[in-house]
Structures are given as C-alpha cells and as structure tokens.
Amino acid sequence: METIKEIYNYRHMIYSLVRRDLRGRYKASVLGFLWTFINPLLQLVVYTIVFSVILKSGIDKYYLFLFVALVPWIFFQASISGGSSSIIAQQDLVKKIYFPREVIPISYVTSCFVNMLFSFIIIFIVVALSGVKLNFIGVLCLPIIMIVEYIMAIGFALIASAVTVYFRDLEHILGIVTMAWMYLTPIMYPIDMVPENLRKVFAINPMVPIINAYRDVLYYGQIPHLNTLLNGFVLGIISLLVGVLVFGKLKRHFAEEL
Amino acid sequence: MSVISIKDIEKKFKVYYDKGQTFKERLLFRNRNHYEERLVLKGISFQVEKGQAIGLIGENGSGKSTLLKLMTRIMYPDKGSIEIKGRVSSLIELGAGFHPDMSGRENIYTNASIFGLTKKEVDSRIKDIIEFSELEEFIDNPVRTYSSGMYMRLAFSVAINVDADILLIDEILAVGDVNFQAKCFNKLREIKSKGTTIVIVSHSLGQIEQICDRTIWIQDGLIKAEGSPRTIHPEYMDFMGQKRQEIIDRQESKKEKRAEQKNETENNHNSVETISLKESKKAVISESKRWGNGKARISKIETFGVDDKTKKNVFKTGESIKLRVDYIVKEKIIGTVFGIAVYRSDGLHCYGVNTKIDKLNEVDIINDGTFEILLENVNLLPGEYIFDIAIECGDGIPVDYYREAHTFQIYSTTNDVGIVRIQHKWSY
Known part of the structure; x- marks a missing residue:
C-alpha cells in the first residue's frame, strides 16, 4: 500500500520519463513522430503481401485478423524484453537518487503503451476500410482490455527488470522466450486450430484471453465474452501483484548490484 | 527535535574477486564466485537536530x-x-x-x-x-x-x-x-x-x-x-599529514628496494668488460634531470624535521625543514659552491640560494661528505614542492646539478591562500 501511494506521488516523474522517451525517440530523424504511424503501416503492408499473396491462409481478411492481434502483442513483447533492461539502462539515476524504483519499468511500459495507442489509430482506419462492422458495446470494452493488458505488462516488466539486475542473461533469454510465447499465443492462427491436448498450455497463457478479446472486438465485431474478460482481468491482477512483490524484495540491493 | 537519528548502522559490501556476470560464467566457474565481505560502516550512531x-x-x-x-x-x-x-x-x-x-x-x-x-x-x-x-x-x-x-x-x-x-x-x-x-x-x-x-x-x-x-x-x-x-x-x-608521510615513506622504501635489486642483477650479469664502461659513465653526468662534470655526485638526499632525528617529507606550514645531502667525490674540486632551489609542483620558483650568494667561504673538497641547510619556519602554503640541488665549482661550472631532486609536501590547518604565509596581525 505504502509503495502504491509513493508511486502515485511520483506520477509526474512517470509522465516526464514517458514524455522524454517519446519525444527523444524520433527527435533526430527526418520524419520524426510520423514514424509512430509509418512503422505499423509498413508492417501491415508486409503481412498483407506475405499472407494474402504468397502464403494463402484461407482465413478471410487475414491481414486484419493478424494485425489486430499483432499490435497488442508487440506492445506486450516490447514491455517485457525492453523492460528487462530498463533498470540497468537508468543505473545512473538508481545509483544516485532516491525515488520508488518501480517508476522506471512502469514508465517504460507506459511509453510502449502510448505507442500502441497511436498504432490503434491505424488499426481503426484499416478496420473502417475493410468493411468490418464494429459492435458499439464491443468498442466500449476496448479500453478495459487495454488496461488489463497494461497491468499485466507492468507485472511482467517489474519481474523481468528486477531479476535482470542480478542475472544479466535474462535479457537474452527473454528474447527467445517471447518468441516462443508468441507462437504459443493465437496471433497468427485462430484458437480453434490448437489441438485439444495442447489446450491446457494455452489455458495458463495469460495473453490468450487478451488477444482473443481484441480480436472479438476488432475482427469479428462482437462483444467479448464475459468469461474471457474476467479471465484476463484475474490473470492481469495476479501478474501485477507477483511483480510488485518480487520487485519489492529485489529492489533493496539494486544500487549495490549495478 | 532530532530529524535524523541514526542508530548503530552497519553496512557490508560484497567484493567479488572475479565476478561472473552471466549464467554461463557462474555455472562454469562456480568456485570463482568467491567474494569477500567488507564492512564499510561498523556501527555509526548520531543524531541531527x-x-x-x-x-x-x-x-x-x-x-x-x-x-x-x-x-x-x-x-x-x-x-x-x-x-x-x-x-x-x-x-x-x-x-x-x-x-x-x-x-x-x-x-x-x-x-x-x-x-x-x-x-x-x-x-x-x-x-x-x-x-x-x-x-x-x-x-x-x-x-x-x-x-x-x-x-x-x-x-x-x-x-x-x-x-x-x-x-x-x-x-x-x-x-x-x-x-x-x-x-x-x-x-x-x-x-x-x-x-x-x-x-x-x-x-x-x-x-x-x-x-x-x-x-x-x-x-x-x-x-x-x-x-x-x-x-x-x-x-x-x-592526521592526514601524518598519513601522507607514511605513504611517501612506504613508496620510497619500495623504490630503494627496487633500485638495489636492479643494481644487484646488473652487477651479476655484467662481468669485467662493462666495468670500464661504467667507470667512464661516472666521469660525466648526463641524465635528463642532471648535469655537470661529474667530479662529485650527490648520493643521498633526506629531509628532517626540527628535532633532526625523524626523516620526513611532509611538513606543516611554518615548520622548519632540514635538508641533508651526501655526496661522493671522484676528483678534487676547488672552490665548491652548494646551492638549493625550491619549486612548487606547478613550476613556480619559490626560492633559491647558494653558499656564494650567502657569501660563505668556498671550500675545496677531496673526500666524500655531507652538507646541510636548515630552512627555518618555512611559511609556504599547502602543496607539493621540489628541491633542486646543485654542487658547483667556484666559477659557476656545474659539478652535479640535480633538477627535481627531492619532493616534499606542505599541509596546513588554516585556510589562508596564496604562495607563502606572511606573518600578520590584525587590529580593528
């Protein structure tokens, strides 16, 4: 509780770090902030060419099917793999100044989250052009899904960043793990394609309900199942709690280990 | 009301001899993970109002x-x-x-x-x-x-x-x-x-x-x-002054040891043939910081405090410094002049004097000997200083001019600034 109150008191630091990160990211490039939009757009072009022209999947509007799941996944993946080195990247701050250490991974995840929000502008344009009819209540559920994913990403980023301080290999291990994780999440294929005996593995994967919920809203134009939402919410809260606990334990010796 | 109260705090640091940062290193070199625990703070208590x-x-x-x-x-x-x-x-x-x-x-x-x-x-x-x-x-x-x-x-x-x-x-x-x-x-x-x-x-x-x-x-x-x-x-x-003295002493003794060892090995390796070379070398001194005709050579330089017994290189502003120089004579020198100069480490020439300036008798030296100069109440302000020491013939020909021959330190407990302390009295 104490920690949460303290993090709240440092909310402006989170805001500043996110702003600095977003503004600093494209500062020196010619197209600048436009890259935030160009990036997902080019990805979409590549996937469309590959999966609609070369590797035909047989799924209707496969580019949209993939895109609405891929953008949230990229946010999640970046939060974990990039978040794992976030404390080390800010070691000058950690070694010299007191502030609740949680602020650093939270800021990192938040800046990835804001990037995802910008990508969603592209998603909405693509959805509108594709002719999918969105369900109004479904769209209202979207912010909830996003917040649940955000909470979950923070939980995982907290664990990854804290453990990486003591065990630097984790950063590289996570590169492989997140890749495997992506294929174990129904991003490139629908969940129904998963064989019955593998379903158990998917049941414990916290990203499955999240991705399914996004797809329900943006691809199928439905209201996501309450079960899916609840499932994602519970898993999100659990990962956040575990993250806060692990981080709280490990953060005391950050300054000495860095 | 005390706003800071610190009670008996201790803090240990792990000092790894050779820390493996990655998993592979930790696994492969498990016995390398030895570390020493260093107690940095050993129980400190105080309060601040x-x-x-x-x-x-x-x-x-x-x-x-x-x-x-x-x-x-x-x-x-x-x-x-x-x-x-x-x-x-x-x-x-x-x-x-x-x-x-x-x-x-x-x-x-x-x-x-x-x-x-x-x-x-x-x-x-x-x-x-x-x-x-x-x-x-x-x-x-x-x-x-x-x-x-x-x-x-x-x-x-x-x-x-x-x-x-x-x-x-x-x-x-x-x-x-x-x-x-x-x-x-x-x-x-x-x-x-x-x-x-x-x-x-x-x-x-x-x-x-x-x-x-x-x-x-x-x-x-x-x-x-x-x-x-x-x-x-x-x-x-x-305390810090004394500490510096100890460090300098230790370094000097190390240096001396190294020099001795070097001489020994040289002596062992070089047999009869080189002796003649060595002899000729002795005749004319020419090193980057030393020059002269080599008829005599400064062999040992030491500084002492007032009591004349303890050798030291660190002095407090206002303390007296005794400089003692031993020399070896190769050939008779007529009309010898001894001189010293004091430079600050940044090259500032602080003082210089010789026996001729002080209108002392010129002497002829035949045997190895020693000269001393007592510098009374040296009011130089804190810093590092260097002696140049010279032996010359009466007509100003250097016999052994030794630049940057000896270093000493000055510390002070007051914070006045400049080059030297000028004795002063206030009245207002």
Whole structure:
C-alpha cells in the first residue's frame, strides 16, 4: 500500500520519463513522430503481401485478423524484453537518487503503451476500410482490455527488470522466450486450430484471453465474452501483484548490484 | 527535535574477486564466485537536530558517501536503523534525467519530477529556478547547446529549489564560476536559516566551515571524532599529514628496494668488460634531470624535521625543514659552491640560494661528505614542492646539478591562500 501511494506521488516523474522517451525517440530523424504511424503501416503492408499473396491462409481478411492481434502483442513483447533492461539502462539515476524504483519499468511500459495507442489509430482506419462492422458495446470494452493488458505488462516488466539486475542473461533469454510465447499465443492462427491436448498450455497463457478479446472486438465485431474478460482481468491482477512483490524484495540491493 | 537519528548502522559490501556476470560464467566457474565481505560502516550512531548543518569528513573510502547513500535510501543498512522525518532532497547527482535535445525549461520539469515534485509544484517554482540559474535568455534552447558550466548551473538551480526539509549534499559545490559558487553558498545559508537540516559530504573543509555547525569525522567506518569544525578540522589535517608521510615513506622504501635489486642483477650479469664502461659513465653526468662534470655526485638526499632525528617529507606550514645531502667525490674540486632551489609542483620558483650568494667561504673538497641547510619556519602554503640541488665549482661550472631532486609536501590547518604565509596581525 505504502509503495502504491509513493508511486502515485511520483506520477509526474512517470509522465516526464514517458514524455522524454517519446519525444527523444524520433527527435533526430527526418520524419520524426510520423514514424509512430509509418512503422505499423509498413508492417501491415508486409503481412498483407506475405499472407494474402504468397502464403494463402484461407482465413478471410487475414491481414486484419493478424494485425489486430499483432499490435497488442508487440506492445506486450516490447514491455517485457525492453523492460528487462530498463533498470540497468537508468543505473545512473538508481545509483544516485532516491525515488520508488518501480517508476522506471512502469514508465517504460507506459511509453510502449502510448505507442500502441497511436498504432490503434491505424488499426481503426484499416478496420473502417475493410468493411468490418464494429459492435458499439464491443468498442466500449476496448479500453478495459487495454488496461488489463497494461497491468499485466507492468507485472511482467517489474519481474523481468528486477531479476535482470542480478542475472544479466535474462535479457537474452527473454528474447527467445517471447518468441516462443508468441507462437504459443493465437496471433497468427485462430484458437480453434490448437489441438485439444495442447489446450491446457494455452489455458495458463495469460495473453490468450487478451488477444482473443481484441480480436472479438476488432475482427469479428462482437462483444467479448464475459468469461474471457474476467479471465484476463484475474490473470492481469495476479501478474501485477507477483511483480510488485518480487520487485519489492529485489529492489533493496539494486544500487549495490549495478 | 532530532530529524535524523541514526542508530548503530552497519553496512557490508560484497567484493567479488572475479565476478561472473552471466549464467554461463557462474555455472562454469562456480568456485570463482568467491567474494569477500567488507564492512564499510561498523556501527555509526548520531543524531541531527532540526535546522542544524553537519559536515561529514574523512579520507577516501572511509564510508562517508555510503553513509549519505543510506540516508537517501539508495541503499539499506544491514544492521541498525535510520529514522528521517520530513522530505529529503539529495544533491548527489546533478542534472539527473536531462535530455540533451530538450529545452532547458522542459528539462527543469523532468529533473524536478525525479526529485518527486509534481507539475504544480514546479510551476510555482520555475521562475525562481530560472532566475537563480541566470539562464533567462537560453532557457528555451536545447540543453545540448549549453556549456558545461551552464548545464551545471541549471541542474544546481533545480536541486536547490526543491524545498526539502532535509538536504543531503555530496561534493557538488564546485559548480560554475566563483560568483555562482558564492551565490550557491548564500542560498544554502538562506535555506538553513529557514530551518532546513543540511548534511554535507566534502573534502573541502573550508566549505564545511562556512556552513556547518558540527563536523563528524569518519575513519574506517567508525566515527573518529565529532564536534565543532574549528576543533575537528585541525586534528583531521594533522592526521592526514601524518598519513601522507607514511605513504611517501612506504613508496620510497619500495623504490630503494627496487633500485638495489636492479643494481644487484646488473652487477651479476655484467662481468669485467662493462666495468670500464661504467667507470667512464661516472666521469660525466648526463641524465635528463642532471648535469655537470661529474667530479662529485650527490648520493643521498633526506629531509628532517626540527628535532633532526625523524626523516620526513611532509611538513606543516611554518615548520622548519632540514635538508641533508651526501655526496661522493671522484676528483678534487676547488672552490665548491652548494646551492638549493625550491619549486612548487606547478613550476613556480619559490626560492633559491647558494653558499656564494650567502657569501660563505668556498671550500675545496677531496673526500666524500655531507652538507646541510636548515630552512627555518618555512611559511609556504599547502602543496607539493621540489628541491633542486646543485654542487658547483667556484666559477659557476656545474659539478652535479640535480633538477627535481627531492619532493616534499606542505599541509596546513588554516585556510589562508596564496604562495607563502606572511606573518600578520590584525587590529580593528
């Protein structure tokens, strides 16, 4: 509780770090902030060419099917793999100044989250052009899904960043793990394609309900199942709690280990 | 009311001999993971009253910065407790989180937010911050266009305007030019008079004396002494002076040993043939720092304190120094003149004299011997000094002129400035 109150008191630091990160990211490039939009757009072009022209999947509007799941996944993946080195990247701050250490991974995840929000502008344009009819209540559920994913990403980023301080290999291990994780999440294929005996593995994967919920809203134009939402919410809260606990334990010796 | 109370804190650091950072290294070289636990703080207790300013002094590695880090909660003690009441601001790192591409104004917001200020709090202070930094014209330019002095001025201005109840400062008052430093000190005094508690870690005793009411001297992780700066600082300076003497002695003895070993090996290896070479070498001295006709050669140089018994190289301002020089004579020298010169390490020529200037008798020397000069009440101010020593013939031909022959140090317990202390009396 104490920690949460303290993090709240440092909310402006989170805001500043996110702003600095977003503004600093494209500062020196010619197209600048436009890259935030160009990036997902080019990805979409590549996937469309590959999966609609070369590797035909047989799924209707496969580019949209993939895109609405891929953008949230990229946010999640970046939060974990990039978040794992976030404390080390800010070691000058950690070694010299007191502030609740949680602020650093939270800021990192938040800046990835804001990037995802910008990508969603592209998603909405693509959805509108594709002719999918969105369900109004479904769209209202979207912010909830996003917040649940955000909470979950923070939980995982907290664990990854804290453990990486003591065990630097984790950063590289996570590169492989997140890749495997992506294929174990129904991003490139629908969940129904998963064989019955593998379903158990998917049941414990916290990203499955999240991705399914996004797809329900943006691809199928439905209201996501309450079960899916609840499932994602519970898993999100659990990962956040575990993250806060692990981080709280490990953060005391950050300054000495860095 | 004490706002900081520290009780019996201990802090250990693990010092790895050869730490494996990665999994592979840890697994493969498991027995390399040996580490030594070093106790940096061995039980320190003290309290600081509200509105007091204290200075922490001590040699490098004594644990004073660690203590400050424990107080800021960057690290946590292994034993003991630290209680701090009120908002803490630490001036340990200036310009934290500055982004070079963002303007001075934007960086003020970022930097202040890292100190825990909300946007509103910064809004109410931004005018003071900019005014204090004297960067009004440049405040909307990107920070990368700033000079390092401007950068530090901006950073300091933010840190000092945080309005904390407790201000922890580590060695950062060397900011900007003389005028800005004076301004910083005035600001610190102003903050103190408003009731802010201040803890400063510094090697500059002068700075501490200007602000602090109390000094705590930390030595090897324990409090060695505490009290008013006026009583503690002279003790500390004496201690450090002695310490430096010990270090110099140790280095000298090492050097001598190395030289002896070298000579021995040389002697062993070089047989009869080289002896003649050596002889001829002795005749004319020509090394980069030494010249002369080689008829005599300075063989040993030592400095002593007044009591004439203890050899030492570190003296206090105002102390007398006795310089003793042994020489070996190869050939008879007629009309010998002995001379010395004192240079400061930066090359300033402080003093020079010889027996001819002092109108002493010129002597003829045939046998090895020694000459001494007693320099009374050397009032040179702290620093490193070097003797040049020379033996000349009467007509000014150098026999052995030895440049930078011997180094000595001066320390002082007072803070007067310049080259030498001029004896003085005040009256007003």
